[in-house]
Amino acid sequence: MHRRGLLVILSSPSGAGKSTLARRLMTWDPTLRFSVSATTRQPRQGERDGVEYFFKTRDAFEEMVAAGEMLEHAEVFGNLYGTPKGPVEAAMADGRDTLFDIDWQGGQQIRRSSLASDVVSIFILPPSIADLEQRLRTRAQDSDEVIAGRMEKSMTEISHWGEYDYVIINRDVDAAEAELKTILMAERARANRQPGLNAFVRALNTEFDAR
Amino acid sequence: MHRRGLLVILSSPSGAGKSTLARRLMTWDPTLRFSVSATTRQPRQGERDGVEYFFKTRDAFEEMVAAGEMLEHAEVFGNLYGTPKGPVEAAMADGRDTLFDIDWQGGQQIRRSSLASDVVSIFILPPSIADLEQRLRTRAQDSDEVIAGRMEKSMTEISHWGEYDYVIINRDVDAAEAELKTILMAERARANRQPGLNAFVRALNTEFDAR
Numbered sequence: 001m002h003r004r005g006l007l008v009i010l011s012s013p014s015g016a017g018k019s020t021l022a023r024r025l026m027t028w029d030p031t032l033r034f035s036v037s038a039t040t041r042q043p044r045q046g047e048r049d050g051v052e053y054f055f056k057t058r059d060a061f062e063e064m065v066a067a068g069e070m071l072e073h074a075e076v077f078g079n080l081y082g083t084p085k086g087p088v089e090a091a092m093a094d095g096r097d098t099l100f101d102i103d104w105q106g107g108q109q110i111r112r113s114s115l116a117s118d119v120v121s122i123f124i125l126p127p128s129i130a131d132l133e134q135r136l137r138t139r140a141q142d143s144d145e146v147i148a149g150r151m152e153k154s155m156t157e158i159s160h161w162g163e164y165d166y167v168i169i170n171r172d173v174d175a176a177e178a179e180l181k182t183i184l185m186a187e188r189a190r191a192n193r194q195p196g197l198n199a200f201v202r203a204l205n206t207e208f209d210a211r
Numbered sequence: 212m213h214r215r216g217l218l219v220i221l222s223s224p225s226g227a228g229k230s231t232l233a234r235r236l237m238t239w240d241p242t243l244r245f246s247v248s249a250t251t252r253q254p255r256q257g258e259r260d261g262v263e264y265f266f267k268t269r270d271a272f273e274e275m276v277a278a279g280e281m282l283e284h285a286e287v288f289g290n291l292y293g294t295p296k297g298p299v300e301a302a303m304a305d306g307r308d309t310l311f312d313i314d315w316q317g318g319q320q321i322r323r324s325s326l327a328s329d330v331v332s333i334f335i336l337p338p339s340i341a342d343l344e345q346r347l348r349t350r351a352q353d354s355d356e357v358i359a360g361r362m363e364k365s366m367t368e369i370s371h372w373g374e375y376d377y378v379i380i381n382r383d384v385d386a387a388e389a390e391l392k393t394i395l396m397a398e399r400a401r402a403n404r405q406p407g408l409n410a411f412v413r414a415l416n417t418e419f420d421a422r
Binding site for chain 1: 340
């Protein structure tokens with residue numbers, strides 16, 4: 001019997017260090033599969049189809065939604081974003097865990113989907129608003145107006161922390177990484193996530209009877 | 212707001228290394244409180260009231276059961292064993308986690324009690340029956356008949372592994388100890404186990420509004 005893969009959802013306001021943590025987790029466990037989103041927005045310089053995103057026309061995207069092939073989707077600033085279901089189900093069947101770097105809307109849709117029982121959701125909080133804003137300003141040379149818009153969006157994202165299974169305050173990236181690994185290891189130790197246990201206990205019984 | 216303590220239930224057949232693991236966990240985290248059971252059996256040489264057990268007369272024990280003062284209880288080989296509720300509730304209110312070294316019957320009763328939502332249950336499996344039997348034989352100079360009885364009881368205990376949240380196969384005591392700590396750390400990172408988060412997020416909102 002196969003072990004079914006977990007769906008590990010990582011959400012946070014942008015600037016809270018989520019992408020760094022996701023990258024570190026992927027390095028620590030190369031069997032983790034990173035979920036690639038589909039989008040209708042134009043590829044930016046250097047972005048490759050199937051790596052950063054699956055780039056789709058609006059028609060193709062909407063057909064996938066209509067056919068139930070999107071695990072979750074949402075429209076953000078006029079573009080559609082979503083998670084194609086096929087690769088996720090293939091990884092699960094294969095016993096591989098999938099990591100999702102998505103916002104609260106995507107998290108909510110996946111938690112309400114038919115795959116809900118295999119979801120582990122983690123929210124990353126920034127240590128302070130000053131820290132969050134500084135990271136947003138350092139990262140890109142955006143106008144004050146753009147930064148202000150991002151900060152408003154961050155506060156909406158933060159307001160959904162209570163919907164997540166686990167919460168990590170990212171005061172120190174090494175400590176946050178350790179906490180993230182701890183959560184993943186513990187979730188994998190759950191009785192219902194170790195299907196090999198059935199066979200193991202059967203073998204104990206056989207050994208007992210054969211003495 | 213106080214953090215409410217967890218009830219950490221550790222069960223296993225005797226000889227699977229549970230007591231060693233419990234002791235190591237207590238050394239690692241001295242804030243953990245070890246749940247002392249009450250019993251009607253006679254104290255053995257060196258056993259102190261309130262340390263190894265609370266020693267009770269059958270009348271006193273039954274009065275506590277009737278008054279709803281036992282979280283769980285059972286009769287084993289003619290003696291009553293149980294967990295007094297008072298100290299557990301006091302520790303929980305104090306934000307301290309309690310460690311229970313109890314069998315599947317006790318575990319089941321606590322999981323069905325009013326404190327169910329604060330329970331984390333972990334089952335320890337032996338690597339093999341040969342290993343289990345050898346530990347039972349090494350530990351005490353018991354007759355083959357006594358050992359056989361213990362082994363039968365162990366198999367009953369093992370048959371309940373599926374009722375537990377987590378399962379650890381004790382192939383190596385250091386690895387099993389690390390897994391146990393991982394589970395405890397992850398459970399403490401759950402959103403609903405960190406009540407300080409409410410205040411933390413309120414402070415983030417205040418900081419945002421005050422900019």
